[in-house]
Amino acid sequence: MADNTKGGSGPKKMKLNTPLLDELEKGPWPSFVTDLKAWSETKPQVGQLLNQLEESYENRWNYWTGTVLNVTGYGGGIIARLSDKADKYPDLAEFHTLRILPPAGFVYSTEKLRNLAEICERHGAGILQLHGLTGDILALGFSNDGSKAAAEDLMTNGWDLGGSGAALRSLQCCVGQARCEMACFDTMKTTRFLTNHYISVLHRPEFMYKFKIKVSGCGNDCANAMIGSDMPIIGTWRGPMQIDQAKVAEFIDEKGVEHVIDNVITRCPTRCISLRGKELVIDHEDCVRCMHCINVMHKALKPGKEKGVTICLGAKRTLKIGDTMSSVIVPFMPLETDEDFQNLTDLIDRMWEFWNDNGMDHERIGEFIARVGLGTFLEGVGLEPDPRMVATTRTSPYIKFEELAPGRLGGEQKQEPPVWQREPESTESSP
Amino acid sequence: MSTKLAPRDQGVPDHTKLLHPGMARNYGKWAYHERIRPGVLLYVAESGDTLYTVRAGSPRTMSPETVRKICDIADRFCQGYLRFSMRTNVEFMVEKEEDVEPLIAAIKTELGFPIGGTGPSISNISHTQGWLHCNLPGTDAAGTVKALMDDLIDEFENERFPNRVKITTSCCQINCGRHADIGIIVQHHHAPRIDHKRMQICELPKVVAICPVAAIRPAVVDGNATVEVVDEKCMYCGACHGQCPSMEIRDADTDTLSIWVGGKGSNTRSGPSLMKLAVWGLPNNPPRWPEVSDAVRKILQAYKEGGKDWERVGEWIERIGWQRFFEKTGFPFTKYHIEDGPGAMWTYNRSTHVRI
Numbered sequence: 001m002a003d004n005t006k007g008g009s010g011p012k013k014m015k016l017n018t019p020l021l022d023e024l025e026k027g028p029w030p031s032f033v034t035d036l037k038a039w040s041e042t043k044p045q046v047g048q049l050l051n052q053l054e055e056s057y058e059n060r061w062n063y064w065t066g067t068v069l070n071v072t073g074y075g076g077g078i079i080a081r082l083s084d085k086a087d088k089y090p091d092l093a094e095f096h097t098l099r100i101l102p103p104a105g106f107v108y109s110t111e112k113l114r115n116l117a118e119i120c121e122r123h124g125a126g127i128l129q130l131h132g133l134t135g136d137i138l139a140l141g142f143s144n145d146g147s148k149a150a151a152e153d154l155m156t157n158g159w160d161l162g163g164s165g166a167a168l169r170s171l172q173c174c175v176g177q178a179r180c181e182m183a184c185f186d187t188m189k190t191t192r193f194l195t196n197h198y199i200s201v202l203h204r205p206e207f208m209y210k211f212k213i214k215v216s217g218c219g220n221d222c223a224n225a226m227i228g229s230d231m232p233i234i235g236t237w238r239g240p241m242q243i244d245q246a247k248v249a250e251f252i253d254e255k256g257v258e259h260v261i262d263n264v265i266t267r268c269p270t271r272c273i274s275l276r277g278k279e280l281v282i283d284h285e286d287c288v289r290c291m292h293c294i295n296v297m298h299k300a301l302k303p304g305k306e307k308g309v310t311i312c313l314g315a316k317r318t319l320k321i322g323d324t325m326s327s328v329i330v331p332f333m334p335l336e337t338d339e340d341f342q343n344l345t346d347l348i349d350r351m352w353e354f355w356n357d358n359g360m361d362h363e364r365i366g367e368f369i370a371r372v373g374l375g376t377f378l379e380g381v382g383l384e385p386d387p388r389m390v391a392t393t394r395t396s397p398y399i400k401f402e403e404l405a406p407g408r409l410g411g412e413q414k415q416e417p418p419v420w421q422r423e424p425e426s427t428e429s430s431p
Numbered sequence: 432m433s434t435k436l437a438p439r440d441q442g443v444p445d446h447t448k449l450l451h452p453g454m455a456r457n458y459g460k461w462a463y464h465e466r467i468r469p470g471v472l473l474y475v476a477e478s479g480d481t482l483y484t485v486r487a488g489s490p491r492t493m494s495p496e497t498v499r500k501i502c503d504i505a506d507r508f509c510q511g512y513l514r515f516s517m518r519t520n521v522e523f524m525v526e527k528e529e530d531v532e533p534l535i536a537a538i539k540t541e542l543g544f545p546i547g548g549t550g551p552s553i554s555n556i557s558h559t560q561g562w563l564h565c566n567l568p569g570t571d572a573a574g575t576v577k578a579l580m581d582d583l584i585d586e587f588e589n590e591r592f593p594n595r596v597k598i599t600t601s602c603c604q605i606n607c608g609r610h611a612d613i614g615i616i617v618q619h620h621h622a623p624r625i626d627h628k629r630m631q632i633c634e635l636p637k638v639v640a641i642c643p644v645a646a647i648r649p650a651v652v653d654g655n656a657t658v659e660v661v662d663e664k665c666m667y668c669g670a671c672h673g674q675c676p677s678m679e680i681r682d683a684d685t686d687t688l689s690i691w692v693g694g695k696g697s698n699t700r701s702g703p704s705l706m707k708l709a710v711w712g713l714p715n716n717p718p719r720w721p722e723v724s725d726a727v728r729k730i731l732q733a734y735k736e737g738g739k740d741w742e743r744v745g746e747w748i749e750r751i752g753w754q755r756f757f758e759k760t761g762f763p764f765t766k767y768h769i770e771d772g773p774g775a776m777w778t779y780n781r782s783t784h785v786r787i
Contacts, residue, residue: 030488101442110505269701292700318668
């Protein structure tokens with residue numbers, strides 16, 4: 001393996017000149033500046049990084065240019081950066097980030113984590129970020145050769161690169177059943193299954209634009225899936241939630257009736273809970289699985305026994321059409337057996353196909369749905385419309401009812417091939 | 432370098448081999464959990480097993496040496512296993528209560544990480560890459576977070592709010608930091624400055640197509656194919672800058688920071704919500720951005736005083752109304768707070784529900 005950090009032409013040691021960054025060594029919160037300064041003793045290029053960062057602080061300007069670098073066989077996973085100040089900081093000329101797939105739920109053995117640190121240190125600056133907002137482990141500071149050597153070393157040791165570009169991105173999930181009584185399905189298993197099932201699409205960008213899946217065990221959504229992913233998979237249940245009335249009575253004795261009224265009864269979004277003496281009566285028909293009452297009285301209340309997931313679609317931030325939020329696409333499906341997982345991947349395959357066949361460049365699936373309409377999208381992926389997919393029905397009366405339009409018009413619209421693909425008809429005036 | 436390639440497409444490491452033994456034993460069989468004090472959670476399994484989790488705030492960006500120090504502690508106290516949270520906290524787990532205190536002492540002395548971030552507190556700030564390593568940022572991220580968390584560490588180490596407060600920072604208008612109870616974003620104030628000599632590195636049709644307001648059109652300058660920007664249409668979002676580095680949107684002298692409030696991803700009670708503008712025009716003032724810290728403090732103070740138990744920032748504002756929000760925080764309400772994007776009219780007060 002290439003080792004680009006040792007030997008005669010190793011990284012150049014420079015005197016640190018960071019008066020502004022030094023300000024960030026003060027204060028009680030752990031300082032990345034202090035840590036990196038100490039690390040620059042071992043890795044001189046980190047000193048150059050700090051000096052360049054100091055210039056950014058001084059001039060309020062950025063000195064990185066993005067570029068593209070890939071390891072053999074992959075179309076993503078390396079976020080390549082070239083310094084604009086390479087003349088001054090030669091070891092920042094190539095200073096790339098590797099995205100590395102973390103274990104589902106961010107659980108580690110120290111053996112695995114030490115192995116990661118050791119490999120990243122061997123091939124470059126080895127600065128680690130646990131974890132990036134993409135859900136990856138980020139390792140910073142590798143040259144072109146160093147990036148490739150680090151990637152090979154990582155993959156030899158059972159690690160793999162994460163996603164970047166117009167691809168499936170690294171999945172992310174909450175701790176789920178590993179440590180939480182509220183999790184309605186196995187979030188870690190789901191994350192690992194989907195990542196590995198779709199690993200080729202994760203490593204080789206072939207979509208219109210990025211696609212993020214995040215997985216949360218219940219409506220509390222600790223994985224920030226609803227606002228942070230194209231496809232949130234959120235745990236839920238069918239049928240009544242579980243109530244332990246003895247524990248309800250205990251809770252009331254401990255906290256008082258007022259506390260229960262103010263913090264449980266009146267906070268229910270559908271007002272489906274009432275109090276009869278020291279008994280909690282829930283109209284399960286109206287419960288929307290928001291998790292609030294369970295959060296407050298988590299010893300007395302639990303999700304129902306028939307568990308599954310709600311799948312939503314479409315969240316992203318403002319660029320370009322304004323914020324989109326995920327909305328319901330599958331109100332409920334179980335996610336436990338192999339057949340359930342097969343149903344999930346079948347659905348994902350259909351959605352990806354329809355989106356990528358009809359989407360525009362740089363158009364996320366939420367933007368695509370906003371453009372073509374949810375009704376069209378459902379038809380395209382073969383899902384039946386369900387009132388649980390909308391907050392309200394429409395307000396605009398201008399509708400093209402296929403069933404009610406005159407046959408001539410309906411027939412015309414449905415003719416194959418579509419108008420724009422037909423041969424132009426010859427006219428009398430043609431030569 | 433070896434010519435033989437390592438195996439490809441292996442996917443994620445097998446988490447079942449990386450679980451703390453207490454987690455592995457009780458997987459899917461947990462009964463309930465309690466916060467026994469700020470930063471320490473007790474999980475109780477149906478079997479009666481207990482798992483104490485100590486949550487420590489990390490700076491996210493760490494040297495391998497620091498990561499090894501974390502491992503040393505996990506080896507000594509946690510049977511060699513640990514976990515990271517969504518908001519870059521490190522979670523150390525022990526099965527016996529008597530191990531909690533020595534563990535906390537070790538974390539504090541050997542790592543210098545604070546303990547907290549649980550329940551109705553301020554958790555660690557989710558942030559972006561910034562000047563440290565991004566190609567598009569208008570400001571830093573790790574530094575902003577460090578300065579802000581220095582100021583808010585008391586609120587990390589205590590649980591004194593009506594509900595949890597999630598904060599994010601983003602160093603450009605792409606806003607990778609995402610929605611949160613409080614979000615900090617850079618804003619630009621001019622159309623992109625085009626480096627016509629360097630436009631050949633960009634795919635011009637893509638540059639034209641990416642503009643959300645169709646302000647970019649093809650042009651020829653000095654005989655070279657390039658683009659021009661219609662200033663009246665441009666809303667300074669920077670979409671084109673992400674597509675093409677020769678469309679420079681940033682400006683060291685005029686870029687400012689703004690603070691947004693009331694975002695929420697959780698489905699609890701009112702459901703997920705987007706964050707809305709609270710304050711604009713704060714200076715981009717490294718190394719410690721004191722104006723941002725002040726404004727965040729004001730919002731937090733008003734929320735702490737006025738919020739009812741379990742109300743998140745957005746739910747508190749929803750209840751008291753934006754008029755009271757501006758009164759309580761002292762920020763001015765301006766014409767720029769009024770939405771003018773698509774669907775703007777849905778954000779107006781379409782009733783006579785007015786607090787007079």
